[in-house]
Amino acid sequence: MTDSEFLCLINSNQATINYLLNLYVQDKIEKEDLKQEIIYQAWKGKDKFLQKSSFNTWLYKVCLYTILTFKRKNEKFIKINLENADLNNNSEELNNDNAEQLYQYIRGLNPLNKTIITMHLDGFTNQEIAEFIGIKTNNLKVKLHRIKENIKLNLK
Amino acid sequence: MEIENLWSELKCKHVKADTGKLNVRKLRNSNNPALKLRNSIEFNTWFGIASILGCIYLTFQFTSIYIYSLMLILIIQSGYFTWRLYQSKLEFEKLSQNWDQSIIQALQTQIKLFKKTIKLLELRSLLFMPLGYLAGLMMLYDKNSISQNNPVINFSVIKSAIVLSLITMPILYFGLKLFHKISFGKYIEETEATLIEWEDVTHNN
Numbered sequence: 001m002t003d004s005e006f007l008c009l010i011n012s013n014q015a016t017i018n019y020l021l022n023l024y025v026q027d028k029i030e031k032e033d034l035k036q037e038i039i040y041q042a043w044k045g046k047d048k049f050l051q052k053s054s055f056n057t058w059l060y061k062v063c064l065y066t067i068l069t070f071k072r073k074n075e076k077f078i079k080i081n082l083e084n085a086d087l088n089n090n091s092e093e094l095n096n097d098n099a100e101q102l103y104q105y106i107r108g109l110n111p112l113n114k115t116i117i118t119m120h121l122d123g124f125t126n127q128e129i130a131e132f133i134g135i136k137t138n139n140l141k142v143k144l145h146r147i148k149e150n151i152k153l154n155l156k
Numbered sequence: 157m158e159i160e161n162l163w164s165e166l167k168c169k170h171v172k173a174d175t176g177k178l179n180v181r182k183l184r185n186s187n188n189p190a191l192k193l194r195n196s197i198e199f200n201t202w203f204g205i206a207s208i209l210g211c212i213y214l215t216f217q218f219t220s221i222y223i224y225s226l227m228l229i230l231i232i233q234s235g236y237f238t239w240r241l242y243q244s245k246l247e248f249e250k251l252s253q254n255w256d257q258s259i260i261q262a263l264q265t266q267i268k269l270f271k272k273t274i275k276l277l278e279l280r281s282l283l284f285m286p287l288g289y290l291a292g293l294m295m296l297y298d299k300n301s302i303s304q305n306n307p308v309i310n311f312s313v314i315k316s317a318i319v320l321s322l323i324t325m326p327i328l329y330f331g332l333k334l335f336h337k338i339s340f341g342k343y344i345e346e347t348e349a350t351l352i353e354w355e356d357v358t359h360n361n
Binding site for chain 2 (some may be wrong): 045091098
């Protein structure tokens with residue numbers, strides 16, 4: 001892959017980088033540092049992109065890998081108190097509230113749980129997630145099930 | 157409501173298509189510990205090479221066999237630590253490029269590398285200083301007083317070097333340890349805590 005092709009691909013997939021950074025990092029300066037680091041790591045490893053998956057999927061893993069190995073602070077995101085959330089009867093607003101609450105809830109999870117649920121919701125298979133983290137698929141299934149049950153419980 | 161449906165809804169909201177120009181800049185003042193250590197290794201490797209070249213140059217400036225011997229020991233010592241630091245640099249680079257390994261493995265390797273590299277830097281400062289002082293002091297004296305024709309070692313030189321070492325070495329060594337603790341201590345602690353938690357998942361269930 002040439003440098004210009006790579007930059008084009010990165011440019012068009014910036015949204016993936018920003019989305020994952022928003023999920024994992026709160027501090028603005030650390031976000032900026034990590035974004036540069038992700039682009040740098042992706043550029044250094046561009047020849048390893050074997051096109052077995054889409055560039056977006058490859059970049060997703062590079063982002064997660066870099067965030068989890070370079071992240072400086074273990075930040076505590078503000079967790080929404082779902083029990084006291086003011087839910088009205090408007091179903092569309094209800095859904096929007098729940099969507100936002102789901103996002104904030106997932107943001108507040110620890111890195112392990114966050115990685116598991118985010119990758120699952122973003123379409124990765126259990127095997128891919130288990131391999132990425134380094135745990136057995138059975139352990140992952142149990143963990144994922146528990147996380148989803150907790151989310152459902154909190155959103156009801 | 158399905159979690160998956162909610163997630164696709166909010167992704168549309170939170171994942172904004174970035175059409176702006178990609179802004180890539182060099183990280184100059186990053187506080188990221190991994191980057192700071194990488195920069196420290198880079199600096200110390202070049203410092204090591206400069207020390208070796210300096211020692212080789214000084215060897216040719218003096219005729220004393222004692223200074224030759226000291227310079228040789230310093231060159232070997234500097235060469236060894238510089239080579240070890242360079243190997244650390246390569247291992248860090250290999251680690252950051254090895255996306256085939258799992259996150260748990262990567263974090264474990266990273267912590268080991270961090271601790272090994274920090275110990276290396278501290279050990280080098282501990283071993284380099286006394287010999288450096290001794291060589292420096294010997295070179296400051298008139299070269300006729302310590303030469304091949306007068307092989308008697310000047311004990312006052314050795315004594316001065318020992319005194320200087322005893323005064324400054326603890327300050328330098330423990331100062332460096334404190335600096336490393338401030339720069340990297342929290343990051344190492346948090347990563348180890350994350351690893352313990354992740355390894356619990358591997359062993360439980």
